[in-house]
Amino acid sequence: MAVDLATMLGIYVYALFALGAYSFTYKDNSFFKFAEHTYVALSIAYNASVAYGYIRFTAVQPVITGKDATFLIPLVIGALFIFFFSKKYFWLYRFPIAIITGTGMGLAMSGTISAQFLDQVVATVRLPLYVVDKVLGFRPMDTLNNWLIFIMVIGTLAYFFFSITPESSLGAVTGKLGLIGRWTMMVAFGSAFGNTVMTRMNLFIGVYKNLLRDYTSFLGLAALILVVATLEGQRAKKSAQ
């Protein structure tokens, strides 16, 4: 019985917050503000709670039990974050930031060189520009596609690297390549738009499916929110007049 009550209450709470958020599409109202403030509060509180749990058992516990006292160093340096709020001791806040930025930057740069730069360049350069299948023979569409990819990648890079067209005969070449790059990116962004529509609609469909678990909560709360929002809107109009 307790589990059923918790599940039913959960369905109503879910519907309240989801419909409260969607009520913004009707008009700005108290339910939306309530949902918005609840979202901010719970998100930050959740992050703070998991952070506490991690620090407590990964760093504090080994220091207290004596298993690894070296964790005292990150605990002390991490605590320096609090000086963000001090004008006099703000300089202390820079030390943990420096360590985090330096380490993160070093790791990201190292990995970027191979994973994002070299591998992509090698994949482009290694594209076979004359595709022959052992069984089917010459493959004209695959060959054409590889040529197109090769030219389009160079065109896109030319668009970014030569965004100021140099005043020389080279300028004509880079300008044309940049134009190819621009059209390539228009097609790419169109594809990105189409995929974005799919993602956003699926996000909405996911919530809609959950709302339909119980029609009473869905329709009841929706009606309540619409009425309250309409009344608030009318009151705001009257006070403005």
Add this chain to the structure above:
Amino acid sequence: MSFWKKLEAVDARIIYLILWIAIGLPLLTPLYLPLSISPDTVNYHKAIEALPAGAVVAFGMDVSPAGYGGELGPQARATAYHLFTKPIKIVFLSFWETGAPLIQDVWKNRYVADAMKDKKYGEDYVNLHWIPGTETGMAAFAEDVWKTVPADYKGTKLADLPMMAKIKSVNDFAMLVCIETGTPGGPEYLRQWQARNRNLKMLVGSLGVSVPANIAYMASGQYISILRGGRGATEYQYILKIVTPTDVQGSDAMTMSHVVVLVFLLLGNLGYLATKGQKGGKK
């Protein structure tokens, strides 16, 4: 006012209401519209099928609640189900604090729970929960698993989990399946895991919005394959024969939503072309 100008001036809330109705109808009564399976989903399935017995697979549940509720939840559940049907070892983890609790939600799915029946926690699968630090956390984990993660989600020390005895770094993993919302996600795994273990096979389940960029990684061979958003999830469920009426309804609703957006695009542009001449050719 002409018809097109009246149409252009329609209240946005009418558009929102049309969307509610168009998506709501298939959610109430499934239309069972046919679905074709893309080669990428077939390759994703084949890659998991080809895993040898005893292989260690990392399952990165790097999702936000919104992503999980939309496209990534079905992907995660289908992938977890498929992995649990294989004689392999799975290490669940997350570099998103919001993704870690959803690992247990995946386990609650009836197909996944059924596939997990004969599996033993600690011997066949573990949940290492959340690892902070985003990319730095990934690098630390890749270098030294035991130093980075002292215990699992229940506080059990790694020494008390038999399967973790042979898992010390990223070199001990045969495959990484990453269900990603954004950053940190696939590219970060590439930079910190695959760059250290060039034999690490990567499969990525991504949001539709990430598919265009992920295609480039797939074309270069860095990813073996990807699941393309909500459509990829439904295709995968069909291949695994675990698709439910709710999934079919979701798929139909996705079709209706796309049809609605396309109709709006068409009407909007027809209106623009019709009124362009009336404005004297001004843009």
Add this chain to the structure above:
Amino acid sequence: MSFYKRKELPIVITAFCALLAISAYFLKIPEAKSASTTVQTWMLVMVNFAVVVGFLMVIRMHKKRIDKRQPGDKSWLFSVWLIVLLIAYVLLGIYGVESTRTAAPTNFWTFNWVYTNAIVALDSAMYSLLAFFIASASFRAFKARTKEAGVLLISGAITMLYNAPAGSAIFGPLAPSFNDLGDWILNVPNMAGFRGILIGAAVGAISLGIRVLTGRERGYLGAGE
């Protein structure tokens, strides 16, 4: 100003940490690798303290709103609700961690219930609001005013037809052509465009890293000397 209070010392620390990570990555020196892994493990503890800054900033911001409240304006009540809920949920999380003796507060049933029914609902709903705005923008804003915009729209429309699982059902005999065209757009021009963007972004990231290493980029250290 004393040397240790100026920005030069943190910049040296940044450079040292970055070079340690880079040398451990490329040079395979066991001592550097060990030191780098230790620093990375410490960093995982340090980054969690940053949440405290965000926590206190939000409280400070909403306390200001409460202090500046005007008669007749009830919006300050939402700020009170926010602060109360923020502190209550954190306390619940801390209680959950201590009572379950695990690092994950979601092992505590009540904390997990709030996560599953409130945070998931709010996160999903807030992000999916964009679905409505995309639909509205498709009708009002996405007009093919130029040739480039036209190409973008056509590419988007073909991709949507390709993604809509029943695009093939809607177009009957034309369906395979739409599938092939959608596939081609994704694997050829889209892939080429995003590959160029990835390579360009990689070069940008490396140059930003060098700027940070050499102290030319100091924004991350905040204002002041």
